[in-house]
Amino acid sequence: MARLNGLEGPAGDALAGRCPACHQGRLFAGPVRFAARCERCGTDFSQYNVGDGPAAFLILGVGAILVVAALMVDIAFEPPWWVHLVWIPLGLALTLGGLRVAKAWLLGAEYRHAAHEGRLVK
Numbered sequence: 001m002a003r004l005n006g007l008e009g010p011a012g013d014a015l016a017g018r019c020p021a022c023h024q025g026r027l028f029a030g031p032v033r034f035a036a037r038c039e040r041c042g043t044d045f046s047q048y049n050v051g052d053g054p055a056a057f058l059i060l061g062v063g064a065i066l067v068v069a070a071l072m073v074d075i076a077f078e079p080p081w082w083v084h085l086v087w088i089p090l091g092l093a094l095t096l097g098g099l100r101v102a103k104a105w106l107l108g109a110e111y112r113h114a115a116h117e118g119r120l121v122k
């Protein structure tokens with residue numbers, strides 16, 4: 001099992017950006033671009049397609065959290081309108097910062113469940 005600051009398994013792999021097969025090789029060739037294959041075990045990452053799923057989940061999740069936080073701040077403190085501008089950079093930072101982890105998590109899930117595109121049986 002992979003270890004990263006005490007985290008093992010899929011969460012540790014996703015946070016560290018490690019290969020879901022060997023838990024040691026690097027999953028990414030760039031900030032959010034997958035490597036073609038694992039440098040340690042040779043797992044082909046190009047066969048997995050996470051698409052826009054991680055970005056969509058992040059936008060929806062972060063958006064929901066920020067809307068609730070904005071409403072709570074507004075109800076509790078009744079600040080001037082410009083205070084709510086803080087939610088824009090915060091939303092961008094959380095979404096872009098979490099994209100790498102979300103992509104790694106989804107690719108790891110596809111690997112663990114042997115997911116692939118659906119095919120019609122002939």
Ligand SMILES: [Zn+2]
Nearest residue numbers: 019022038041
């Ligand atoms: Zn590997």
